[in-house]
Amino acid sequence: MNLPLPTADLAPALNDHVRSLSRHLAQCRIDQGRFFGVSCLATDMHGWMAPRFVTTLALALLLIALAS
Numbered sequence: 199m200n201l202p203l204p205t206a207d208l209a210p211a212l213n214d215h216v217r218s219l220s221r222h223l224a225q226c227r228i229d230q231g232r233f234f235g236v237s238c239l240a241t242d243m244h245g246w247m248a249p250r251f252v253t254t255l256a257l258a259l260l261l262i263a264l265a266s
Contacts, residue, residue, distance in 0.1 A: 247254045
């Protein structure tokens with residue numbers, strides 16, 4: 199499938215779209231807040247631990263038993 203190359207007529211529209219996308223991404227960064235990194239870490243930990251729930255639970259119980 200051949201896509202047409204942008205012409206001089208499309209250049210202003212593309213520039214406006216790029217500026218709009220840039221503003222949107224900047225606003226997303228601001229809206230993420232200071233706990234966004236913690237949220238990402240929690241999501242990653244959940245993704246790692248969920249498939250290994252029984253093993254993770256057994257290791258946690260073993261660590262608790264060893265600590266006491």
